[in-house]
Amino acid sequence: MHKLQWDDLSDAARNAIEARCGAVLKAESAERGIMPGVAARLDTECRESAFLKAIPRDGPAVRLHLRERAANLGMADGVPAPPMLWSGEAGGWLLLLFHFVDGGRSADLSPGSRDLPGVLDAVSRIEGSGGVLPPVSVNLEMLKKTAAAFLAEGLGGSRRGTYAEALDALPWAALEGDELLHYDLHSGNLLATGRETFVIDWSFACRGARWVDAALLAPRLVEAGHTPARAEALVAGLPTWDAAPAEAVTGLAALWTMFREYKALYGPREHRGFRTRAAEAGWAWLRHLARW
Structure with a gap:
């Protein structure tokens, strides 16, 4: 393109x-x-x-x-x-x-990175009115459709049962709210300067429960090399994490992971590698949440 x-x-x-x-x-x-x-x-x-x-x-x-x-x-x-x-x-x-943020670079989310405290501080400061933004359910609609296709096609192998169980138990209403969400937190959208970290690219911003951003950051931390337990410990310090229902976090993890696993199979070939890595991180995060 x-x-x-x-x-x-x-x-x-x-x-x-x-x-x-x-x-x-x-x-x-x-x-x-x-x-x-x-x-x-x-x-x-x-x-x-x-x-x-x-x-x-x-x-x-x-x-x-x-x-x-x-x-x-x-x-x-x-x-x-x-x-x-x-x-x-x-x-x-x-x-x-x-x-323009001079000297900015994609934040390093890996274990031991000096960027991590700034990243967590930046995410903790995301707040405001969702206003006229669409609800988080609009963003999740594509993930829901992909998950349905994923399960209908019999994909997932031994993972299939865990995916389906987590999705069935997801309390959708728990994700809703009026808080501003970035929704797409990953290293490329977290700009580190060495002095401060900026959150950029708000193209998928929506409104919902504030803890959703933390839940979507966790698999990115796993993808960067953290154990799922360590990723959970890191996001546990973010605002409203304690208010996140376990079933909602687990169901959201299943949606996130199935979407990436499906795209790793059928998406553009040039994107399949990073989709596969993300899917593996998502599965590790989901297994941790499901306490396998």
């Missing part, structure tokens, strides 16, 4: 951006990330940098950028996310302009 560049923007869109941040001297597209649209660092005549995310207003992925805008408008002041400087529409494009 062609990754859109600064020059792909309409003249009206570029003019609208430069009216807010000054003439753009250089636009450097982000190398990482698979989301559609323009994602680029802008160096301006004001000797400051901004980060631009832009998407055609009539494109199917515009809903994700609208979510990101809504999340930034609803988050509390203490959330460690790069501030959104401006958002608007011009020349057929939806435009989001953020403060």
